[in-house]
Amino acid sequence: MPEVPEAPVLTALYGGTDRADAVTVAGRACSYEELLGAAGAVARRVSGMAAFAVEATASLETVAAVVGGLLAGVPVVPVAPDAGPAEREHVLKDSGAEVVAVDFAERADFGTEGAGDDGDAPALILYTSGTTGAPKGVLLSRKAVAADLDALAEAWQWTAEDTLVHGLPLFHVHGLVLGVLGALRTGSRLVHTGRPTPQAYAAAGGSLYFGVPTVWHRVVKDEAAARALTGARLLVSGSAPLPDPVFADLRALTGHEPVERYGMTETLITVSARAGGPRRPGAVGTVLPGIATRVAEAADGIGELQVQGPTLFDGYLGRPEATAASYTADGWFRTGDIAAIEADGTHRIVGRASTDLIKSGGYRIGAGEVENALLAHPAVREAAVVGAPDPDLGQRIVAYVVADGVSGQELTDFVAARLSVHKRPRAVRFLAELPRNAIGKPQKHLLPPV
Structure with missing residues (x-):
């Protein structure tokens, strides 16, 4: 050697x-x-x-x-x-x-x-x-x-x-x-x-598993594969928010509450739940050693997440102006993600500022909360929520769903019964599938026009 x-x-x-x-x-x-x-x-x-x-x-x-x-x-x-x-x-x-x-x-x-x-x-x-x-x-x-x-x-x-x-x-x-x-x-x-198939994961006999939400969704749909993971030590989910129903199904079928974590290409992973600590649906844990975070210009408890620490990138290749624009005047990296930090330091990521923070009728609404409510309906397999321009509300909530045997009005009523009424979708579009990238993250900019 x-x-x-x-x-x-x-x-x-x-x-x-x-x-x-x-x-x-x-x-x-x-x-x-x-x-x-x-x-x-x-x-x-x-x-x-x-x-x-x-x-x-x-x-x-x-x-x-x-x-x-x-x-x-x-x-x-x-x-x-x-x-x-x-x-x-x-x-x-x-x-x-x-x-x-x-x-x-x-x-x-x-x-x-x-x-x-x-x-x-x-x-x-x-x-x-x-x-x-x-x-x-x-x-x-x-x-x-x-x-x-x-x-x-x-x-x-x-x-x-x-x-x-x-x-x-x-x-x-x-x-x-x-x-x-x-x-x-x-x-x-x-x-x-x-390929990250449920069958391949089940046969591998690992102690530590990494997956994106799409992978874990497919695993829990294959009960035999999911139960084969009971002998693992830790299941980790990242790259996109893990829907609450998938978290619950993993817990029920594998006996494991998955660890969720948060990061970006520019920052690597900065926040994570711990192997020996609490894990809650929709939460990505607390900052890793050496990392500092803050929520800027917070309103209603949420705002842009900003980060400092030794894991950050050294800039965009050949783009000094873009690099400078990604930092605040006092040296914090602007993630562009909207988050809330709870009293115990637990972080919840609402989504991207550009697509996932919806300002409707004077309220600030996180798209992820509405998506999780939709995914709790047994007929809904996938959901993506965006804000569309509205002359009265500023933005109206529009839901794109992959579902069978349910109407848009039923889904609107279902969300209104679980969340505040102002968080209900004002329009529901049905799709055969959501556009996703190579790691399974929904690509909202590729959704069809409202």
Whole structure:
């Protein structure tokens, strides 16, 4: 094994487990030694580059590419394998990176991780979803990644004794930073299922599971798969709000109350429920060590969540004005998310300021609260709520639902009976499915016009 660097991100790779299946992706397994050899070959090829890109498929090749970038001290740009031509062209042109092909069978001993790098240089350039314009490259340093993974390991009691299971995309923070680099830092065995199906999760025999709400919704619809997770230690949900009914079903079928957490590409994970602490539906827990949060310009108890801490990004690539605009004058990162912080420090995320804070008839209404009320109806499978312009109310609440055998008026009455009457939908649209991105997050900007 190579000499241990002074401050590597992937501490477990140096002197960690020698098991042959330390990392398994889509049915292919390797040891740490094999992974380091393949990553070393990548590092030799990319050494001296300003950055390089990789087709971030669910594969050992993607893992080797990212580890190789860390070895060489060269930032990696993961490209979504299903990216359209325009998106792909933008990411490659904006980052100046060329796609590097990876042969996992090729081996080389490159040496220590990030040789000559103090940790401040970017390890990854992850691109935003582009919902408010062209996707921006987010610069994440090795120090930020390490700080976040250590904080999460403490919060979730995540150790080398765990087996982490997930099937999330390897071009986002959730699947790549937490789901791959987290395992390689803590030393937990990693099983990436290729696709996050309920059957694959059930068969994996993990102690720690990561999923997005769509994954957990599908798990609870497969009772046998859900009950197979009773032997796990912790179920973690993130990347979008977990509907209250799914939380309740997981608790009933698996015996576990899922841990919810909150973060962004620009901040990594900043708030989380704890493995040994309370977990409540709709709540994402308390701040991680070293993180500070505040709610700005709060009214009715909710306002924009702002963040400071060591996990924050180093700016948007080539966009100093956008970087400056993302911070307040006194140095707090503006998340654009609307939140409430309770007296005990528990955070609840209402949604995005641009789409999920609805101002109707003088009231401030969180779309998530109305969505959860709709999802409590047995006929509703999916729900998304937005505010539409209204000459009288300012905005009226419009619900898009995937449901069978129920009318819009019934759903309106159902919500009005559970929440304040002013929070009821004024219009209900029925869809075959909601538009979602690769990690299952509803894309409200793609909903059809009201």
